[in-house]
Amino acid sequence: MIWQFPTLTALQSTEALEQLAIKQRVIDSSLGGTVPEYVLERKIETSNPFNQAYWFPEQASTYAESVDSLYMDIFFISLVFFVAIVAVMVYFCIVYRRKGGVIAPQPSSSHNTTIEILWSVLPSILLVYMFVEGAGTFWEMKVPKTDSEEIQVIAYKYGWQFIYPNGDTTSELHLVQDQPVVLKLQSKDVLHSFFVPAFRQKQDIVPGRYTTAYIEPNKAGQYRLSCNEYCGDGHSKMRTACIVHVSQEDRLANTEWKKPEYSAWENGEHLYKIHCAGCHNINSIAGTGPALNLTWNREGKTAGGEAFKANETYIKESILYPSKKIVEGFGAEGSISKMNSFKGILSETPGGDIDHVIAFLRYLQDPDSVSSEKLKDLPEEKPAAAE
Ligand code: HEC
Numbered sequence: 001m002i003w004q005f006p007t008l009t010a011l012q013s014t015e016a017l018e019q020l021a022i023k024q025r026v027i028d029s030s031l032g033g034t035v036p037e038y039v040l041e042r043k044i045e046t047s048n049p050f051n052q053a054y055w056f057p058e059q060a061s062t063y064a065e066s067v068d069s070l071y072m073d074i075f076f077i078s079l080v081f082f083v084a085i086v087a088v089m090v091y092f093c094i095v096y097r098r099k100g101g102v103i104a105p106q107p108s109s110s111h112n113t114t115i116e117i118l119w120s121v122l123p124s125i126l127l128v129y130m131f132v133e134g135a136g137t138f139w140e141m142k143v144p145k146t147d148s149e150e151i152q153v154i155a156y157k158y159g160w161q162f163i164y165p166n167g168d169t170t171s172e173l174h175l176v177q178d179q180p181v182v183l184k185l186q187s188k189d190v191l192h193s194f195f196v197p198a199f200r201q202k203q204d205i206v207p208g209r210y211t212t213a214y215i216e217p218n219k220a221g222q223y224r225l226s227c228n229e230y231c232g233d234g235h236s237k238m239r240t241a242c243i244v245h246v247s248q249e250d251r252l253a254n255t256e257w258k259k260p261e262y263s264a265w266e267n268g269e270h271l272y273k274i275h276c277a278g279c280h281n282i283n284s285i286a287g288t289g290p291a292l293n294l295t296w297n298r299e300g301k302t303a304g305g306e307a308f309k310a311n312e313t314y315i316k317e318s319i320l321y322p323s324k325k326i327v328e329g330f331g332a333e334g335s336i337s338k339m340n341s342f343k344g345i346l347s348e349t350p351g352g353d354i355d356h357v358i359a360f361l362r363y364l365q366d367p368d369s370v371s372s373e374k375l376k377d378l379p380e381e382k383p384a385a386a387e
């Protein structure tokens with residue numbers, strides 16, 4: 001990457017270089033960590049290869065077309081004026097250059113009513129046209145239809161959480177075709193910005209304030225969704241997918257928090273993507289917190305030098321009371337952990353969310369050690385093993 005070049009040459013030691021490389025790998029590894037890369041590819045239905053590579057993304061919302069045509073109108077008006085002005089300028093440069101040693105300026109006419117009226121009125125008409133067109137589209141983007149559904153969007157360093165009216169939560173945005181939606185956007189920390197190019201919709205997310213974005217998706221498919229306001233060194237991690245389903249049933253099948261046809265560890269993986277992936281990796285490289293694929297059963301030390309073994313009790317405590325034991329290398333003894341508590345967010349009941357997360361961490365260490373029985377197949381109460 002070009003922007004890194006000055007930093008790289010300024011660093012002397014190979015150790016520092018290695019650290020920078022590791023940091024970059026951490027950032028890269030988390031790219032698409034929660035959403036597979038293929039989801040984020042540009043998909044444009046056109047036979048024109050130029051469009052495919054360089055032109056606009058798909059038009060997937062009701063107002064996308066007006067935004068694009070307004071853009072093209074303004075572009076062509078600017079193009080015509082650019083060419084005309086440069087042509088006249090070049091012509092004048094040649095015709096009125098200093099000739100035959102004459103230095104004194106030629107007398108010029110002081111006034112030409114026709115030209116002055118023309119150059120005032122013509123651009124005004126164009127500007128008023130741009131305003132009227134722009135205001136109309138703006139209106140369309142800002143005034144939600146009354147039958148809109150509301151989805152809560154929470155942006156944080158570095159990820160997204162989408163909460164649907166029925167309480168389901170996902171790390172990708174799932175919408176239904178032709179169902180207008182109002183997004184209520186909130187930030188947990190700093191300034192972020194919601195952007196789905198295919199919808200031509202972009203809205204800043206300001207800490208301490210609710211902002212809204214209105215969309216009426218009219219084309220099923222998978223689109224890019226990203227943060228468009230630099231929010232820290234993991235800013236590029238804040239990208240995920242926006243999936244527009246053809247029907248409400250189709251969406252329900254994809255957003256259900258705890259799927260009966262999932263096993264415990266699969267639910268745990270789902271919870272990990274929603275709540276933990278912003279700080280933890282599962283590729284052995286530490287992020288803000290330790291790499292969680294190394295956690296299960298490991299023998300570690302707290303910042304205070306106390307030894308621990310990462311069993312169920314330790315993991316549960318780490319999730320509910322992160323500051324109780326700070327992992328060595330992740331803060332000072334007795335300090336407040338950078339990890340927030342998940343008390344009240346993940347259920348603590350036996351067989352609940354936290355047990356699912358634990359099953360996932362175990363699975364990462366040793367896939368054979370956890371049951372892959374689907375939740376729906378599990379009996380309500382496990383019969384005692386026959387002696
Ligand atoms: C805001 C960042 C952040 C988020 C979000 C976060 N963690 Fe952490 N986590 C940390 C940090 C930092 C540490 C190390 C300091 C500590 O022990 O509190 C840590 C430590 C841990 C540990 C101890 C790891 C070890 O190897 O000893 C576990 C287990 C853990 N987190 C699980 C989770 C789970 C599960 C979630 C999601 C439900 C989660 N964390 C979400 C930042 C985070």
Ligand SMILES: [Cu+2]
Nearest residue numbers: 192227231238
């Ligand atoms: Cu951001």
